[in-house]
Amino acid sequence: MGISRRALLATAATAATALPVIRARAQTQKLKIGVLTDISGLYQDIVGPLAIEAVRLAVADSGLAARGIDVEVVAADHQNKADIGSNIARQWYDRDGVDMITEGGSSAVALAVAGVSRDKNKAYLATGPATSDLTGPACNAATIHWVYDTYMLAKSTGGAMVRAGGNTWYFITADYAFGHALARDTGTFVEQAGGKVLGGVRTPFPGTSDFSSFLLQAQASGAKVIGLANAGTDATNCIKQAREFGIKATLAGMLVVIADIHSLGLDVSQGLVLTESFYWDLNPRTRAFAERLRVRYPSRRPTMQQAGPYSATMHYLKGVADMGVARAKADGAATIAHLKSMPTDDDAFGTGLIRPDGRKIHPSYLFQVKKPSESKGAWDYYNLMGTTPAEEAFRPVALGNCPLVKV
Amino acid sequence: MMMIFGIPAPLLFGQLLLGLINGAFYALLSLGLAIIFGMLNIVNFAHGALFMLGAFVAWGLLEYSGIGYWWALLIAPLIVGAFGVVLERLFISKLYKLDHLYGLLLTFGLALILEGLVRNFYGSSGLPYRIPRELQGAQDLGFMMMPNYRGWVVVAALVVCVATWLIIEKTSIGAKLRAATETAPLVQSFGINVPRMITLTYGAGVALAAFAGVLAAPIYSVNPNMGSNFIIVVFAVVVIGGMGSILGSIVTGFGLGVVEGLTRVFYPEGSATVIFVVMVIVLLARPAGLFGRAH
Numbered sequence: 001m002g003i004s005r006r007a008l009l010a011t012a013a014t015a016a017t018a019l020p021v022i023r024a025r026a027q028t029q030k031l032k033i034g035v036l037t038d039i040s041g042l043y044q045d046i047v048g049p050l051a052i053e054a055v056r057l058a059v060a061d062s063g064l065a066a067r068g069i070d071v072e073v074v075a076a077d078h079q080n081k082a083d084i085g086s087n088i089a090r091q092w093y094d095r096d097g098v099d100m101i102t103e104g105g106s107s108a109v110a111l112a113v114a115g116v117s118r119d120k121n122k123a124y125l126a127t128g129p130a131t132s133d134l135t136g137p138a139c140n141a142a143t144i145h146w147v148y149d150t151y152m153l154a155k156s157t158g159g160a161m162v163r164a165g166g167n168t169w170y171f172i173t174a175d176y177a178f179g180h181a182l183a184r185d186t187g188t189f190v191e192q193a194g195g196k197v198l199g200g201v202r203t204p205f206p207g208t209s210d211f212s213s214f215l216l217q218a219q220a221s222g223a224k225v226i227g228l229a230n231a232g233t234d235a236t237n238c239i240k241q242a243r244e245f246g247i248k249a250t251l252a253g254m255l256v257v258i259a260d261i262h263s264l265g266l267d268v269s270q271g272l273v274l275t276e277s278f279y280w281d282l283n284p285r286t287r288a289f290a291e292r293l294r295v296r297y298p299s300r301r302p303t304m305q306q307a308g309p310y311s312a313t314m315h316y317l318k319g320v321a322d323m324g325v326a327r328a329k330a331d332g333a334a335t336i337a338h339l340k341s342m343p344t345d346d347d348a349f350g351t352g353l354i355r356p357d358g359r360k361i362h363p364s365y366l367f368q369v370k371k372p373s374e375s376k377g378a379w380d381y382y383n384l385m386g387t388t389p390a391e392e393a394f395r396p397v398a399l400g401n402c403p404l405v406k407v
Numbered sequence: 408m409m410m411i412f413g414i415p416a417p418l419l420f421g422q423l424l425l426g427l428i429n430g431a432f433y434a435l436l437s438l439g440l441a442i443i444f445g446m447l448n449i450v451n452f453a454h455g456a457l458f459m460l461g462a463f464v465a466w467g468l469l470e471y472s473g474i475g476y477w478w479a480l481l482i483a484p485l486i487v488g489a490f491g492v493v494l495e496r497l498f499i500s501k502l503y504k505l506d507h508l509y510g511l512l513l514t515f516g517l518a519l520i521l522e523g524l525v526r527n528f529y530g531s532s533g534l535p536y537r538i539p540r541e542l543q544g545a546q547d548l549g550f551m552m553m554p555n556y557r558g559w560v561v562v563a564a565l566v567v568c569v570a571t572w573l574i575i576e577k578t579s580i581g582a583k584l585r586a587a588t589e590t591a592p593l594v595q596s597f598g599i600n601v602p603r604m605i606t607l608t609y610g611a612g613v614a615l616a617a618f619a620g621v622l623a624a625p626i627y628s629v630n631p632n633m634g635s636n637f638i639i640v641v642f643a644v645v646v647i648g649g650m651g652s653i654l655g656s657i658v659t660g661f662g663l664g665v666v667e668g669l670t671r672v673f674y675p676e677g678s679a680t681v682i683f684v685v686m687v688i689v690l691l692a693r694p695a696g697l698f699g700r701a702h
Binding site for chain 1: 415418422523527530534535552554556557632668676679
């Protein structure tokens with residue numbers, strides 16, 4: 001190799017220390033946002049390109065360009081790997097002058113990026129990940145967790161379903177940490193609401209394509225609701241095969257979003273119950289937001305995880321304009337503290353607030369998938385079944401064990 | 408209710424039947440793999456991706472030209488098989504003289520490229536594909552509701568498997584093919600075009616994968632990764648059956664489907680692992696596989 005390790009290290013060190021100083025002097029009114037997302041993998045349709053476009057829309061909607069603040073958006077693919085995600089974050093913060101990272105993909109990536117953001121004193125607005133640990137034991141002063149988490153999904157789908165009459169449950173659980181946590185938490189809410197969990201089966205993950213035998217076991221239990229404590233292809237295969245075998249019980253998808261419904265088609269997914277914190281056709285504001293996004297990205301409607309980066313970026317830009325660009329760039333923790341002090345308000349999620357533990361709260365919605373005859377066309381998929389108010393939708397601060405909060 | 412090993416009998420019979428249905432897919436896929444390995448000596452890691460391609464071509468035929476399931480069952484294997492012929496001519500044919508490892512690496516790379524391209528154009532969450540109208544509905548078998556489509560899958564897979572086996576074992580084309588794999592120069596000296604025969608064999612193996620893909624499209628999520636779930640299991644099936652053994656792959660495919668189905672009742676968490684446990688036991692007891700010949 002031509003370059004010695006020593007020379008390489010020296011160059012890297014010089015670049016890391018010298019470049020930001022030069023940048024700070026030359027371009028004080030320039031902000032850079034990094035969208036760290038899944039561009040080529042399993043979750044591409046749930047986040048991916050549409051999430052990036054949503055951030056660009058937020059930049060346009062913020063109107064900061066007219067006030068002399070230039071906001072640049074960059075994007076990268078974390079490939080759902082924590083090491084790749086944290087390396088990109090480090091490079092963005094150290095070398096490329098990124099001030100804030102949003103989206104942030106799967107839970108493992110998010111936990112890693114949250115740590116990097118704290119160490120580098122930058123801002124991280126996580127909208128993609130599910131794990132409620134981000135505002136629990138792993139919470140930190142650089143991170144806000146936006147759209148949803150496992151606790152919210154479990155509470156909304158578990159609790160509200162029982163109140164709607166689905167009081168006996170059977171779980172089909174993906175056999176890994178995410179599935180176990182989801183089934184356990186949902187079961188707790190089902191029982192708290194007066195329902196009963198009749199049983200469950202843990203399915204190998206990954207590597208299961210055929211769920212018919214598990215579905216028949218679920219049916220044999222006589223439960224009124226089959227809870228799908230899995231996600232992605234596992235969930236869509238369960239839904240498709242339940243229809244094929246004429247399973248009578250109501251299916252409750254613990255983490256199913258509109259992109260999954262679109263891929264299944266209404267004839268297969270009708271009747272399914274699920275929770276999202278955003279639906280494009282919820283109210284005039286969400287419709288206006290979705291329409292602006294449609295102009296930029298016509299082929300798909302946003303999931304909650306794609307609306308999230310819009311909402312987070314809007315709030316971030318408002319906060320930065322409020323506290324001054326120079327201060328925001330210099331101190332990520334101060335920026336996050338400032339964002340927490342402001343109420344949130346945007347077209348996608350309406351009004352809300354950010355708690356001291358970094359949890360952004362807003363209502364969660366229980367939806368039922370329409371029958372094909374009720375739908376007016378593509379993406380007209382949900383009937384609203386129930387709403388959990390913002391204050392009740394998420395885990396109480398006191399129960400999260402977040403070290404930022406003294407209880 | 409009658410109980411067998413503490414499990415209600417209807418549930419057990421149901422699981423046996425479901426196992427047989429999954430076994431049909433294992434058999435079809437491992438059959439293609441076994442043919443390709445037996446004749447070409449190539450470990451075709453692209454098999455899962457070609458299975459996926461079969462499902463996507465079926466979807467594309469319906470979406471873009473309104474061609475339904477039944478024609479797709481014929482046309483998709485032809486299209487994907489022709490694609491396989493191109494792959495064999497352009498890439499795989501260069502590797503016959505090299506170690507197995509090169510073929511494995513090449514086809515693995517091809518699989519990644521194919522899956523990546525499909526994901527790029529059609530996204531990751533999958534596409535809808537319905538059960539054809541003629542096969543909707545279910546039959547009440549007493550112990551379970553049997554969807555008509557699943558019944559059709561078993562029948563179709565059995566017919567294709569048996570037909571393939573007959574062609575290879577009982578016809579003169581099959582005899583030439585088998586002879587060519589033993590000593591190609593000798594067969595060539597009889598005036599038979601061996602390279603062309605090998606190319607067509609690869610195409611046929613690939614067409615079998617695509618056929619399985621079309622069969623799978625109405626019941627599994629049609630997405631770029633649908634093949635990768637199957638491919639590892641199918642390799643295990645081929646190894647258990649005996650590398651290159653046609654009959655072995657068919658019998659083992661159905662048999663392991665049943666074993667897996669039973670595991671799903673008695674110990675669901677282990678149902679993805681049980682096939683590999685069987686593989687280890689078989690390899691210890693019979694290193695050449697159940698139906699394989701030791702060289």
